[in-house]
Amino acid sequence: MTIAGVTDFFKEIMRDLYTSLYLAIGGSIEEDSFDWSSQAADLVSTGIKILILLAVLGFFYWLFIYLIKQNKARIRLSDRREKIMRSVLRYIWIVASLIAIMSQINFEPTTVKATAKACIWAGIYYVLWTSSGQIIHKVLQHYGLNASIEQLLKNILSVILLVLGLASVMAQFGFDIVSLVAGLGIVGLAVGFAAQSTLANFIAGITILLEQSFQVGDWININDNEGRVVVIALRTTHILTRDNITVIIPNSNMASSEVTNLTSKNFVRFNVRVRIAFEDDISQAREQIIQVLSDTEVVLSRPEPSATVDEVGEYGVFFIVRFWVKPASVARMPKIKEDMQEHIKNAFDAANISTPYPHMRLLMPKDVDYPIPTKPFATTTQAIDPDVSLTKDSK
Template structure:
């Protein structure tokens, strides 16, 4: 008795699965009779209709592609326009194939109609998205704005088109877009409170891009970090130093700091200091310095460099040497200064111009007999203070 009950239980499960499969395939139950042969014929007929429709749509798609390819020169279509036309035709082919299949697989007419409208809206927003980059590039190029603002506008417009596109597609299927947008607004407000620092950096990044106080490629000094600006993102600014180290600075810090844009002009002035002895000829030293500057490729002839006496100090005559360079030479400025100092020193040596250094001279009276040391390497220091004069000599 128990075995028979178990057998009936499993047979009932099998019958339910059989009926569920039949219903899932689109069949209908009438008095518990499952007519698989009739339904198989119906499925085969539907499949043949779908194949015929897909073949017709595919033929027109192939014909359109063939005509565009053969008549592209006559229609004055370059490679980019041909690629765009093929993309549009491919999208139409896919949408038409989808609608054809849905119309033959017992979908509700309202669903098919909504799908067609949603595909049309999606295609329109896709065309706007693909063409927006070129439009923004032409507009910014006309007004002379930099690439960072272009990237910012592209990102903002892409997000805006994506949101509007999703909203338009979902609206075709009966979604309440107003409630959805309101919910997103509340969620965005909560996220904004939770990420205040990120939003501050984001707003500062937009301000930096709009003000254009510095651009990508400029050599700047931000909070003691000197280097070339390589990235201006919405949250951070990246500065590449001379040591090939990337310093990432939050935009909020950049906006509130003193920023020195070294390469904002066409040429920049730098200076170094050199000194000569008191007895050397100042004019001759100046000629040697200016000749070295003239022979250095990185130094500009216009504006003219200069070498003037900045100070007559304790150890000699100090020259301040001012020269101008192009912005491209700023990254090599420490090396340029070092080479100039070395070349000027060599030129001074060749012209018998001495470079003074601090030293002491010991003066002793000649008529005084000094004790002789009685041991090797021993010296005597029993001298009267008024018999020895220590003076500083600067030669």
């Protein structure tokens, strides 16, 4: 390609850009003449008219906001309602400004009309979406249903309102909603086969929310994970452990595993084990244990706590101490048990009740003559266990 050919190529590109710019500002080509001055004048005139319309709309918006602010106390308008009214006025102002701009830049009247209708439908569905949460909350509160069902209904209603809102807006611009829905159904079927695990978790989440075997706020134990349920979503369940760690479990695992709900009733029982020596008084030890339980604030007096002999073992008498607490105390149960065992030990020490350690007692008959070794004992590096006591049988 010669230099002249390259030059002509770039000239042709610049001529096309020049023509496109002229047509973009509303000009028309007649005999390859471009009247830039008249088009610039029309453009400036259109801009001035748009600015005037926007200024008028902005003035009315500011006026209504001012009136609401000045008469808020007189009409007893709450902060929430004031916020809603401000949002509605702001939306009306934005839509009116958009329509005013479109009407001045040579949009087709049908397009402007369709845009106005689409904005009205979008506003209606937005109001329904924002108010649906409060309506659902009041209805469920009236019937005594829990927060898990509330979250499920909010999610489902949000999806329904979103789909209907998009369909209504698109219908104003001539889209065939029936064909679109049919296409989405086919796509949804294909996606369903590709995401079977996600659908399984979704269905399991709905089942959990409907069965209410556990709810948000309950303390549960599942697969060695123990904690408070903080979120039951449509796909996963979130558990907050005592270590402030969030464990996220798929709902399909939650539905197929054994779940222990520790706070489903009004109170729950726990127990600890303590031991005393054989020589100590069982009744006195029981009194000390019951006194410690009565002094522990979280332990309920009804049902009554108990301290019974669970085992007479090799190293002492073992007590099993049973007590009841409210569900709110379950999260602090390890600390409660540790403090309780410490207080019981202190009470035993004050009452001269010993807590034996594992030991071995060797009993040797008195009338048996033991041979005296002729050789000294062999030296060994193994230390003698101080817990082993050697005594002679007095019989």
